[in-house]
Amino acid sequence: MFNKFKTTPNNDTPESLVAETPTSDDVVIASPEISPAAVTTSVTPTAATPKSNGMMGMLQSNVSKPSILSEGFYFKGELSARGAIHVEGSLNGQVQVDELTIGSRGQVDGIVNCKNLHIKGRFSGTATCEELTVTSSATLDGHVVYKTLSVQKGAAIKGELLLAK
Amino acid sequence: MNPNSKPNSVFIGEGVSFKGSISAPDEAIIEGQFDGDLTVSNLLIGQTGRVTGTIKADHVDVKGELNKDISSRHLLIVRSTGKVNGTLEYGEIEIERGGQVRGNMTQV
Numbered sequence: 001m002f003n004k005f006k007t008t009p010n011n012d013t014p015e016s017l018v019a020e021t022p023t024s025d026d027v028v029i030a031s032p033e034i035s036p037a038a039v040t041t042s043v044t045p046t047a048a049t050p051k052s053n054g055m056m057g058m059l060q061s062n063v064s065k066p067s068i069l070s071e072g073f074y075f076k077g078e079l080s081a082r083g084a085i086h087v088e089g090s091l092n093g094q095v096q097v098d099e100l101t102i103g104s105r106g107q108v109d110g111i112v113n114c115k116n117l118h119i120k121g122r123f124s125g126t127a128t129c130e131e132l133t134v135t136s137s138a139t140l141d142g143h144v145v146y147k148t149l150s151v152q153k154g155a156a157i158k159g160e161l162l163l164a165k
Numbered sequence: 166m167n168p169n170s171k172p173n174s175v176f177i178g179e180g181v182s183f184k185g186s187i188s189a190p191d192e193a194i195i196e197g198q199f200d201g202d203l204t205v206s207n208l209l210i211g212q213t214g215r216v217t218g219t220i221k222a223d224h225v226d227v228k229g230e231l232n233k234d235i236s237s238r239h240l241l242i243v244r245s246t247g248k249v250n251g252t253l254e255y256g257e258i259e260i261e262r263g264g265q266v267r268g269n270m271t272q273v
Contacts, residue, residue: 134260151260153240161266 071105087121100129104137117144119155128164175205179213193222195229208237212246227264238273 066084069075073089084099087106095108099116102108106121117129124141132146136154145162170176173191177183181197188204196211201218208222214229225237227247235241236254243249245263253270260266 133262148262149260149264149266150262151243151258151264153242153257153259155258156272157258157270158272160269163265163267 066099066101069106102138117146130164177214179211210247236273 064083066086067081068086069089069091071088074092075090076092078094079085079091080096082098084101085095085097086101086103087108088103089106091106091108091110093110095110095112095114097112097114099118100108100112100114101118102121102123104120108121108123108125110125112123112125112127112129114127114129116131116133117123117127118133118135119138119140120135121137122139122141126143128145130147132144132149134140134149134151134155134157136152138152138155140155140157140159142159143162144160145164147164149161149163151157171192173189174193175187175189176194177197177199179196182200183198184200186202186204187193187199190206192207192209193203193205194209194211195214195216197214199214199216199218202220203216203218204221206223208216208220208225210216210225210227210229210231212228215232216230217232219234220231221236221238223237223239225231225235225241226244227242227249228244229246230248231250233251235249235251238256240257240259241253241255243258243260243264243266245261247261248265249268250266251268253266253268254273255270256273258270258272
């Protein structure tokens with residue numbers, strides 16, 4: 001819109017506007033993409049499009065969100081997922097997942113096979129994982145095979161912990 | 166008396182190997198090798214320490230190795246360099262990341 005104001009005082013008549021605009025330096029520097037025929041109308045759309053492309057590029061990211069079994073939810077059966085699962089409800093059965101987090105109100109009973117197992121609630125059964133984290137509010141009962149282990153003070157562990165090689 | 170020594174306590178230094186049983190009312194610090202029965206209030210196993218046998222203690226802090234029957238009435242801490250194998254009885258437990266525990270565990 002500023003381009004229009006700059007050009008109009010120099011060229012009062014509409015005939016000279018069409019002829020002069022390509023040669024005048026002010027216009028070329030300010031908006032190089034504008035065609036001489038449509039000086040006033042095409043200013044806003046051409047300026048806006050490169051900005052919006054940049055924003056879209058920023059928004060494209062691959063952040064995987066965990067699937068959540070919320071409180072009050074009871075699941076019985078076989079569960080398999082590639083990403084992460086957060087359990088606040090009750091899960092009974094076989095679980096195969098990358099990352100399993102048992103929330104403070106969560107309860108998991110069964111056979112778990114995962115990479116990272118994070119226990120804040122209750123777990124009973126058999127688990128095989130690479131990284132096991134047991135927080136202070138957790139109760140663990142059963143067999144766990146792990147590679148890396150950390151247990152916070154206050155956690156209750158009953159059963160067997162085995163180190164995988 | 167040596168200012169470093171504490172009453173009712175025992176210290177087994179690095180390179181020392183001991184076989185037998187110890188009962189100390191206070192503290193046992195083990196940097197060497199211990200084989201046998203150990204009844205103590207506080208047991209500290211240093212990074213070079215290795216303890217095998219029946220252990221009864223209130224507090225246990227493991228930076229080295231601890232094997233066989235372990236009973237820790239209060240708190241058992243396994244540090245990141247610690248290794249615990251055997252039957253474990255504990256009041257409270259804390260395992261630092263990297264600490265290794267293998268065996269049956271029961272909370273008392």
